[in-house]
Amino acid sequence: MSGHSKWNNIQGRKNAQDAKRGKIFQKLSREIYIAAKSGGPNPEDNPNLRMVMDKAKSANMPNDNVERAIKKATSAGEGENYDEVTYEGYGPGGVAILVEALTDNRNRTSTNVRVAFSRNGGSLGETGSVSYMFDRKGYIAIERTDLDVSEDDMLEKVLEAGGEDLLTSEAVFEIYTAPEDFTEVRDFLEQTFTLAQAELTMVPQTTVSLEEDKKEQLDRLVEKLEDDDDVSEVYTSIEE
Numbered sequence: 526m527s528g529h530s531k532w533n534n535i536q537g538r539k540n541a542q543d544a545k546r547g548k549i550f551q552k553l554s555r556e557i558y559i560a561a562k563s564g565g566p567n568p569e570d571n572p573n574l575r576m577v578m579d580k581a582k583s584a585n586m587p588n589d590n591v592e593r594a595i596k597k598a599t600s601a602g603e604g605e606n607y608d609e610v611t612y613e614g615y616g617p618g619g620v621a622i623l624v625e626a627l628t629d630n631r632n633r634t635s636t637n638v639r640v641a642f643s644r645n646g647g648s649l650g651e652t653g654s655v656s657y658m659f660d661r662k663g664y665i666a667i668e669r670t671d672l673d674v675s676e677d678d679m680l681e682k683v684l685e686a687g688g689e690d691l692l693t694s695e696a697v698f699e700i701y702t703a704p705e706d707f708t709e710v711r712d713f714l715e716q717t718f719t720l721a722q723a724e725l726t727m728v729p730q731t732t733v734s735l736e737e738d739k740k741e742q743l744d745r746l747v748e749k750l751e752d753d754d755d756v757s758e759v760y761t762s763i764e765e
Contacts, residue, residue, distance in 0.1 A: 529728055532666055532697045534765050545752075546584075552757060553581045554594040555627055559607055561598035572708050579711075579723050605629060612638045613655045616746050617646040618739040621655040621762040623727055628755040637753050645746035646739075658762060659727040662689075663707025665700040665714060666722035674698075686713035697721070701728070729762035 556577045564571035568578055574595075581591055608631060612624040622642075628634040642649045665688075667679075674682075676693045683691045687706045692699040702710045704725055711723045735743060743763060750759045 529732065530692055530694065530699060530765050531664060531726070531728075532694065532699055548752070548754065549584055550581075550586050550590055551754065552627075553577065553584060553586055554590060555607065556757060557581065557591060557594035558598045558605070559627060561595045566595045566599045575708075576724065579720075583722055610634060611652075611656070612649060613652060614642050614647055614649040615655065616642075616761065617742040618733060618735045620733050620735065620743055621658045621729065622647065622746075622750075623656060623659060623758075623760040624750055624756055625758040625760075626753075626755045627757050630755075634753070634755040637755070638750065641746060641749040641753070645749055646742045647746050655762075658731070659729055659760060661704045662726055662728045663700075663702035663704055663710060664722065664724055664726045664728075665702070665707075665711055665720055667698045667700070667714070667718045668721045669695065669697055672718070682714065682717070683710075686710040727758075727760040729760070731762065732764040733762050734764045 557574065560571060560574040560577045564573055566574070568575035578591060607627045607629050610626045610628055610631060612626065612635070614622050614624075616622050624638055626634050626638070639649050641647075676691070676698075679693070679698050680691050683700050686709070688700045688702045688710045689706075690701040692701075700710065700714070707723075707725055711720065714720065715723075740763070743761070747759050747761065750756050
């Protein structure tokens with residue numbers, strides 16, 4: 526894991542998704558709804574809800590949208606039912622791909638995901654075909670702009686908080702944690718720093734480097750998957 530930076534990819538995706546903000550908010554509303562319905566409306570007592578709300582904040586989602594999703598989840602009645610589904614496959618050049626989805630219609634989602642893979646140089650695999658190549662990790666990013674903290678000082682803070690690894694670049698400190706320690710590390714660092722990103726993620730154990738034409742094809746595949754309303758996250762083993 527050491528040496529795997531997500532930051533450039535996160536920034537690139539943010540810029541590319543500016544024009545798709547409405548769709549992003551729709552997906553986040555669904556995640557907030559599910560988290561609030563399963564664990565309650567108070568983020569202090571519901572770590573999953575707190576995490577999705579942080580994700581919504583990073584995406585500049587209006588508070589009204591967040592509150593509306595929580596209210597919908599906690600109102601009377603059965604409401605909507607969603608399943609969490611993971612798809613696994615390979616992209617151009619043998620890049621491993623994990624797709625996480627929230628769906629109320631598994632047939633629709635699996636068909637859309639399969640078509641996206643087959644039409645963009647990829648192939649959908651069986652359950653377990655690539656998931657073993659990824660590790661679940663907590664990820665926290667702290668931008669270094671106007672931050673007078675040395676790498677040594679930040680490493681000391683990260684270790685004190687219970688983090689596993691620190692990656693440093695000119696732009697950002699990137700902290701990785703064990704998934705079970707994520708909430709504690711996030712809350713500790715948040716007392717001192719403004720967090721630019723805080724999430725649970727999947728980190729590839731090894732990465733693949735692609736030629737430019739294959740990279741462009743992979744980008745089209747990932748974009749097609751992310752455009753699907755049911756898809757929440759797409760993880761790849763591409764070298765960042």
